[in-house]
Amino acid sequence: MFSYITPCVLLLSIAAYYLGTRRANSIAAASGGMKELHSLPTHYGVFTAICSAAPALIIFALWIFFEDKIISVLVTRSLPADLQQLSANELTLVLNEVKNIAYGGFGAGHSGEAVQAAAKTYNLLSEFASNLVAGLVIVACIVPGCIAYKKITKDLRARNIVETTGMAFLICCSGVAILTTLGIVLSVLFEAIRFFQSVPLTDFIFGLDWSPQTAMRVDQAGSSGAFGAVPVFAGTLLIAVIAMMVAIPIGLLSAIYLSEYASPTFRTWAKPILEILAGIPTVVYGFFAALTVAPLIRDLGSATGFTVSSESALAAGLVMGIMIIPFVSSLSDDVIHAVPQSMRDGSFGLGATHFETIRYVVIPAALPGIVGSILLAVSRAIGETMIVVMAAGLSANLSFNPLSAVTTVTVQIVTLLVGDQEFDSPKTLAAFALGLLLFVFTLLLNVIALRVVRKYREQYE
Amino acid sequence: MTNLLEPGPKLRRRYRAEKIFKRMGLSAIIASLCFVFFLFYTIISDGYSAFTQTYIEIEVSFNKDLFTDANISKADFPGLVKKSLLKMFPEVTKRQDKKLLYSLISPSAAYTMQELVEETPKLIGTTQKIWVLADDDVDMLIKGKYQRDVPESNRRLKDLQLKWIDRLTAEGMLEKKFNTTFFTSGDSREPELAGILGAAKGSLLTLLITLSLSFPIGVAAAVYLEEFAPANRWTDIIEVNINNLAAVPSIIFGLLGLAIFINFWGLPRSTPIVGGLVLTLMTLPTIIIAGRASLKSVPPSIREAALGIGASKMQTVTHHVLPLALPGMLTGTIIGMAQALGETAPLLMIGMVAFIVDVPGSFTDPSAVLPVQIYLWADSPERAFTEKTSAAIMILLAFLIAMNSLAVFLRKKFEIKW
Numbered sequence: 047m048f049s050y051i052t053p054c055v056l057l058l059s060i061a062a063y064y065l066g067t068r069r070a071n072s073i074a075a076a077s078g079g080m081k082e083l084h085s086l087p088t089h090y091g092v093f094t095a096i097c098s099a100a101p102a103l104i105i106f107a108l109w110i111f112f113e114d115k116i117i118s119v120l121v122t123r124s125l126p127a128d129l130q131q132l133s134a135n136e137l138t139l140v141l142n143e144v145k146n147i148a149y150g151g152f153g154a155g156h157s158g159e160a161v162q163a164a165a166k167t168y169n170l171l172s173e174f175a176s177n178l179v180a181g182l183v184i185v186a187c188i189v190p191g192c193i194a195y196k197k198i199t200k201d202l203r204a205r206n207i208v209e210t211t212g213m214a215f216l217i218c219c220s221g222v223a224i225l226t227t228l229g230i231v232l233s234v235l236f237e238a239i240r241f242f243q244s245v246p247l248t249d250f251i252f253g254l255d256w257s258p259q260t261a262m263r264v265d266q267a268g269s270s271g272a273f274g275a276v277p278v279f280a281g282t283l284l285i286a287v288i289a290m291m292v293a294i295p296i297g298l299l300s301a302i303y304l305s306e307y308a309s310p311t312f313r314t315w316a317k318p319i320l321e322i323l324a325g326i327p328t329v330v331y332g333f334f335a336a337l338t339v340a341p342l343i344r345d346l347g348s349a350t351g352f353t354v355s356s357e358s359a360l361a362a363g364l365v366m367g368i369m370i371i372p373f374v375s376s377l378s379d380d381v382i383h384a385v386p387q388s389m390r391d392g393s394f395g396l397g398a399t400h401f402e403t404i405r406y407v408v409i410p411a412a413l414p415g416i417v418g419s420i421l422l423a424v425s426r427a428i429g430e431t432m433i434v435v436m437a438a439g440l441s442a443n444l445s446f447n448p449l450s451a452v453t454t455v456t457v458q459i460v461t462l463l464v465g466d467q468e469f470d471s472p473k474t475l476a477a478f479a480l481g482l483l484l485f486v487f488t489l490l491l492n493v494i495a496l497r498v499v500r501k502y503r504e505q506y507e
Numbered sequence: 508m509t510n511l512l513e514p515g516p517k518l519r520r521r522y523r524a525e526k527i528f529k530r531m532g533l534s535a536i537i538a539s540l541c542f543v544f545f546l547f548y549t550i551i552s553d554g555y556s557a558f559t560q561t562y563i564e565i566e567v568s569f570n571k572d573l574f575t576d577a578n579i580s581k582a583d584f585p586g587l588v589k590k591s592l593l594k595m596f597p598e599v600t601k602r603q604d605k606k607l608l609y610s611l612i613s614p615s616a617a618y619t620m621q622e623l624v625e626e627t628p629k630l631i632g633t634t635q636k637i638w639v640l641a642d643d644d645v646d647m648l649i650k651g652k653y654q655r656d657v658p659e660s661n662r663r664l665k666d667l668q669l670k671w672i673d674r675l676t677a678e679g680m681l682e683k684k685f686n687t688t689f690f691t692s693g694d695s696r697e698p699e700l701a702g703i704l705g706a707a708k709g710s711l712l713t714l715l716i717t718l719s720l721s722f723p724i725g726v727a728a729a730v731y732l733e734e735f736a737p738a739n740r741w742t743d744i745i746e747v748n749i750n751n752l753a754a755v756p757s758i759i760f761g762l763l764g765l766a767i768f769i770n771f772w773g774l775p776r777s778t779p780i781v782g783g784l785v786l787t788l789m790t791l792p793t794i795i796i797a798g799r800a801s802l803k804s805v806p807p808s809i810r811e812a813a814l815g816i817g818a819s820k821m822q823t824v825t826h827h828v829l830p831l832a833l834p835g836m837l838t839g840t841i842i843g844m845a846q847a848l849g850e851t852a853p854l855l856m857i858g859m860v861a862f863i864v865d866v867p868g869s870f871t872d873p874s875a876v877l878p879v880q881i882y883l884w885a886d887s888p889e890r891a892f893t894e895k896t897s898a899a900i901m902i903l904l905a906f907l908i909a910m911n912s913l914a915v916f917l918r919k920k921f922e923i924k925w
Contacts, residue, residue, distance in 0.1 A: 325849075327878050459758060488756055
């Protein structure tokens with residue numbers, strides 16, 4: 047119902063821009079040329095446009111945010127006294143029913159008259175409110191615009207005002223990054239704290255049993271709910287280790303070959319193809335792991351006499367390793383490139399072969415950067431979700447056998463949170479606790495890695 | 508005395524080490540290139556067959572006495588299809604065999620009839636030959652994905668059905684045709700009816716939100732940090748923050764979306780608007796980092812010249828620096844969008860995994876996106892969904908390759924060597 051307000055405000059502010067510019071031009075013409083104005087005419091135009099659009103948009107945003115709450119309160123007040131006495135939960139149910147009827151949904155047949163009446167009130171109120179707000183927004187658009195238009199004189203410091211506003215916008219935008227981090231920390235932390243109120247922290251970190259299915263009813267059997275996260279961590283670690291065992295040798299060797307041995311033509315061909323691996327969506331890798339690699343490994347295992355689970359850690363780890371190769375290789379490539387040529391020349395001058403130069407000069411010089419890139423790759427492997435969701439298991443086995451099925455932190459988060467949830471059961475809250483640990487752990491890895499890489503780069507610049 | 512021209516055993520060992528190492532490097536690269544080709548090969552060889560679909564021609568007589576009711580949709584269309592099938596195979600009389608016969612044809616055949624009749628009511632009273640979709644099992648058999656030589660009890664299609672299919676093929680009443688359903692319909696439980704239009708539209712809506720939020724915010728943040736920010740602790744915090752956010756696992760952004768956008772703000776679940784917001788936060792660091800790099804590459808002389816002839820700092824940036832840096836920023840944005848298009852995990856968290864048949868029409872309609880559709884189909888037990896999954900992956904990859912090539916093209920076209 048509000049779809050016409052934004053274009054309306056946009057049109058009005060464009061009009062304000064033209065009027066403001068025209069007025070500035072005519073003032074300039076009247077007072078003896080453009081040089082008499084403090085700012086350029088377009089500055090006056092933008093000033094008028096900002097004055098007309100900003101208050102309107104603020105009102106509009108506030109309304110969108112509070113609409114539901116205000117109307118709900120008003121509707122609740124209009125309900126008969128016996129309905130108002132209900133507990134908070136029941137009242138929410140009644141309100142939901144009211145809304146359903148108001149939107150013309152189901153439930154219209156067999157609800158009480160009070161509810162039907164409330165639905166009518168709801169409809170009336172929201173219609174009245176939307177008209178009111180539409181009017182308010184238009185007024186808030188025109189009145190400040192007119193005031194700004196009147197205020198335009200040749201001494202008005204329009205450029206300074208416009209630039210300060212622009213600056214404020216820029217600062218706000220760069221603050222979004224901080225807000226995001228804050229949002230992540232707060233949202234995950236609060237739910238995690240609620241989880242740790244029902245499950246002690248020590249049980250969570252040191253417990254050896256993970257079966258998060260809690261009973262819905264008290265008399266239900268077999269699902270007490272155990273939240274010991276050790277098997278989950280062990281599974282994550284196992285898959286990450288397998289992935290790194292694939293990615294580190296292949297990634298490092300290709301980086302060294304590409305930067306030290308490869309001819310320029312080979313490099314221009316091979317590098318983009320390698321980077322394709324980084325651009326393929328993880329869900330594709332997951333499909334590949336689950337439908338191609340896992341059956342392949344299982345058949346290979348049964349042919350050689352091993353029992354391989356069809357959701358083996360090996361399949362998921364292997365494919366994850368392939369996915370990570372380009373991270374290791376392109377980051378290490380950068381660091382190896384940053385090693386000054388003079389160091390290589392010195393080594394060659396002493397009679398070392400190319401391999402010896404790489405082994406004793408280039409790699410030791412690039413080592414901190416390489417370690418940093420490997421740490422970044424590890425944090426990628428730990429946080430990777432889709433490959434393990436599709437190819438790794440669900441049950442938490444405490445096992446370090448790569449042929450068995452293990453589960454990971456991300457798999458557990460997904461299985462606990464996909465589908466219907468109730469937000470006060472430890473089962474869903476456990477996902478946030480796992481998320482908190484995942485966030486803290488990857489953050490630590492990233493901070494260390496970024497610091498190492500940065501420090502190293504400065505060394506040779 | 509050792510001869511310098513004849514390498515001694517030690518030197519030979521060193522040379523051998525050199526050669527081995529070089530070969531190891533080369534084989535590492537070849538191994539990763541093989542992975543790329545193997546991946547593409549399996550997906551394309553699995554998925555190309557999904558672009559055709561098996562159709563069966565049936566002869567339907569639209570008897571007038573079927574359409575006594577004025578409302579055409581009340582007529583017994585499933586019965587009509589069954590009758591036509593029985594007429595084609597009069598020898599089928601047993602109840603069980605009839606059931607087998609009916610299962611050759613997709614349940615959608617009745618709707619096809621209904622649409623036909625509603626479109627041209629003149630058909631009533633005539634007899635028409637109509638191509639209808641075959642069942643997915645028939646389709647799989649025709650495409651050679653089912654073996655005929657396994658024992659009957661292990662087969663989805665029984666001997667009788669195989670006989671009928673062979674007869675239909677011989678009579679030219681069973682054909683593979685281009686699969687338009689795949690491109691024009693939403694998800695379905697029946698593989699032969701499932702399409703990607705719904706998911707593609709969902710992806711488009713989600714990306715529109717992401718683009719319209721993350722591009723302006725990302726550019727503004729990059730400009731502030733690179734051009735205006737004073738070197739103090741606050742700026743430092745923001746910088747470290749952005750670098751860290753770029754490496755936070757994407758699933759964490761999903762948790763953020765679930766806790767804040769859905770539970771706290773009360774935005775509707777499974778909708779493009781929430782998905783777009785989450786992906787905006789996820790792609791912002793990429794766009795900011797790329798934007799800063801491209802601002803950095805604008806030489807300081809440009810700024811000095813503008814400032815020197817009296818432009819304000821803001822004018823310098825908006826009139827001179829930003830236009831020069833914009834191609835680089837666009838490239839970064841396209842790469843960020845490609846990343847957002849392929850992202851699945853955070854969208855699972857905000858409920859975009861629901862089974863949704865309708866093609867979404869607005870930002871607040873429940874919808875799926877392409878990668879989530881791939882995930883859902885990959886999880887489906889029907890054999891026929893495997894090729895659909897591969898085909899959907901091919902389409903997703905085609906979009907991604909197109910976006911990345913556009914980014915490369917822009918970079919090549921507007922790159923300025925100072």
